Amino acid sequence: MYSETVMDHFKNPRNVGRIEDADAIGEVGNPVCGDMMTITLKVKDDRIEDIKFETFGCGAAIAVSSMVTEMAKGKTLEEALKISNKSVVEKLEGLPKNKLHCSNLGADALHQAIMDYYERKKGRAGRKKRQREKVEPLEKPEGHCYCPYCDAELPDEAVVCALCGKSTVHRGE
Amino acid sequence: MDTIYLDHISATPLHPEVKRAMIDYISHSYGNPVSQHHVGDAALETLEGAREKVAGLINANPEEVIFTSGGTESINHAIKGVALARAEKGKHIVTSNIEHNAVLKSLRMLERMGYRVTSISVDEFGLVDPDDVKKAITDETILVSIMHANNEIGTVEPIAEIGRITRERKVPFHCDAVASTGVIPVDVQEMGVDLLSIAADQFYGPSGVGALYIRPKTEVWPLLDGGMQENSRRGGTHNMVGIVGMGKAAELAREEMPQRMEHVLHLKKAFIDGLGFIDEIIFNGHPTQSLPNLSSISVSYVEGESMMLLLDEEGICISTRSACASGSLRASHVLLSIGRDYAAAQGTLLFSFGMENTVEEVERALETLKKVVATLRNISPLYRKQKGN
Numbered sequence: 001m002y003s004e005t006v007m008d009h010f011k012n013p014r015n016v017g018r019i020e021d022a023d024a025i026g027e028v029g030n031p032v033c034g035d036m037m038t039i040t041l042k043v044k045d046d047r048i049e050d051i052k053f054e055t056f057g058c059g060a061a062i063a064v065s066s067m068v069t070e071m072a073k074g075k076t077l078e079e080a081l082k083i084s085n086k087s088v089v090e091k092l093e094g095l096p097k098n099k100l101h102c103s104n105l106g107a108d109a110l111h112q113a114i115m116d117y118y119e120r121k122k123g124r125a126g127r128k129k130r131q132r133e134k135v136e137p138l139e140k141p142e143g144h145c146y147c148p149y150c151d152a153e154l155p156d157e158a159v160v161c162a163l164c165g166k167s168t169v170h171r172g173e
Numbered sequence: 174m175d176t177i178y179l180d181h182i183s184a185t186p187l188h189p190e191v192k193r194a195m196i197d198y199i200s201h202s203y204g205n206p207v208s209q210h211h212v213g214d215a216a217l218e219t220l221e222g223a224r225e226k227v228a229g230l231i232n233a234n235p236e237e238v239i240f241t242s243g244g245t246e247s248i249n250h251a252i253k254g255v256a257l258a259r260a261e262k263g264k265h266i267v268t269s270n271i272e273h274n275a276v277l278k279s280l281r282m283l284e285r286m287g288y289r290v291t292s293i294s295v296d297e298f299g300l301v302d303p304d305d306v307k308k309a310i311t312d313e314t315i316l317v318s319i320m321h322a323n324n325e326i327g328t329v330e331p332i333a334e335i336g337r338i339t340r341e342r343k344v345p346f347h348c349d350a351v352a353s354t355g356v357i358p359v360d361v362q363e364m365g366v367d368l369l370s371i372a373a374d375q376f377y378g379p380s381g382v383g384a385l386y387i388r389p390k391t392e393v394w395p396l397l398d399g400g401m402q403e404n405s406r407r408g409g410t411h412n413m414v415g416i417v418g419m420g421k422a423a424e425l426a427r428e429e430m431p432q433r434m435e436h437v438l439h440l441k442k443a444f445i446d447g448l449g450f451i452d453e454i455i456f457n458g459h460p461t462q463s464l465p466n467l468s469s470i471s472v473s474y475v476e477g478e479s480m481m482l483l484l485d486e487e488g489i490c491i492s493t494r495s496a497c498a499s500g501s502l503r504a505s506h507v508l509l510s511i512g513r514d515y516a517a518a519q520g521t522l523l524f525s526f527g528m529e530n531t532v533e534e535v536e537r538a539l540e541t542l543k544k545v546v547a548t549l550r551n552i553s554p555l556y557r558k559q560k561g562n
Contacts (some may be wrong), residue, residue: 002482010479011486016552031516031555034476034495034504038554054554056516058478058495062552 003093006063013062015069017052024120026113029105035061039069039109043117047076053109060099061106067092068106077114083107174488177534181375182324182352182467182525183492187418188377194421195379199414206411207402220411223420230423231350231369232360233386239403240384240416244351246396247370247385248275250407251347254393255316255368256283259345263313264288269301269330271323271507273349280318289313298459299328299511307338317346321364322353325494325507325523326458327467329353336365345391351375351383355426356466357434367391373415377528378422382415433528438465440526440535447539451546455517457508468524469494471508471517474556475549480522483545489538494521516555 022040029036035057042050051073053065068088072080085107089095095103204212206220228235241247270292280290291309295301301319317339322329332348339346347368350359355376361369369386373379399408448454457469477493494505504518550556
């Protein structure tokens, strides 16, 4: 199902953990859809000196997190902002079609962490959540979900994605 | 690396004697049981022999059993066939909210055609209250469909009690007994069902073959129109090698059931006892009214597919019910119905045991699971949040 590179990053994830005195934090996802990602940064002279991640999610989500931190480490913030979801998937030698949502979380978390860094530098209190998908509390998730194939936001209990037409219903056996 | 197969709910391996019977059949036999020459007659004899064995497993008469391509076809046939045949009497169907997708999607299709469906909620253990079925039945109700044992949490429903109600109200009763038949006793007379769906690959028979029990005088249309096969109730040339396998598997399941049940229950107990070493695990399903071969657990703070993949790396095969693994958006409707929150539902694993498994295998699976859970919790932001670093 997964490429060798994905399995390698999944089984031996790089940069796992949380930087305690982090200069920035990026957090995306929610447990309703089964994935949640936190990226912490240490920045020096506008360069990502250290980066760590924590992820609740499937094999793809963990591999994406690992890869995006590898790609961002040592880069300037400007360079890191150019890391796209697509380039992460390419580096991983592809992901199954229904894992697009998971793959998008990686670069989103990174970009959010970088934006958080800029915000903090400007002296604004608090960090801005990801616009499109806010982190929801575990106890009362509002239920925002995304198509696993095309990552379009879907309404509650949608059985078919309106954008790509793929079925979103539990496969079971 | 040795394979430890703990996924019998997905499909059982073939029983060696079933495999022998199937190989023997395709080595020496051919022909269509509908043909009226001697080759056809021999095939017909084999077909009817298998039918007797399958009927024997569920205490039915052979002529009340038709062969299908598996559990999904049987369920589609029962639900759509009754709905279409009885459309003029009413358009209301009663079911539960933890049914298999074959039931749910068949009903969804009927809803699009103008039928109405009442879906009964289950309790925290996944049990349907027969009283709720009684209350849900109206004069318009043309079918009740409730599963025998749930394939995700193992809960065994009070089918006989529901059967008494449907008989009293004279409403046809379909029971999806795919997960239970061949594992625990299934008796269509005691259960009071009018239709019952079963599949061979739940009791060491081949995949792709199943059966539907239809009580005489039940109004049901064919799902597959075609030839005269199965008394014109199911068209299509028979899958003879599959049917031979199913017949043999049914015969063996009936003979060996007490020993098999004792063995898998022993393994399930060893598994549950051993799980005490992992903290924050939720057991899904009813503690006693449940399948002896299935253990459904929700591991907090980690996701199911990642656990399944890491277990597979160590040779251990299990199922997960996380959304990610199924290519869907959400956690399983069954787990949400019994009150699991989203995160717990995403961390749900099914361990299902078989007669070829040993206690040593279960112990090795437990050891590996313990390591896998620790590894994944270590990188889980949910775990850290809960533990306050």
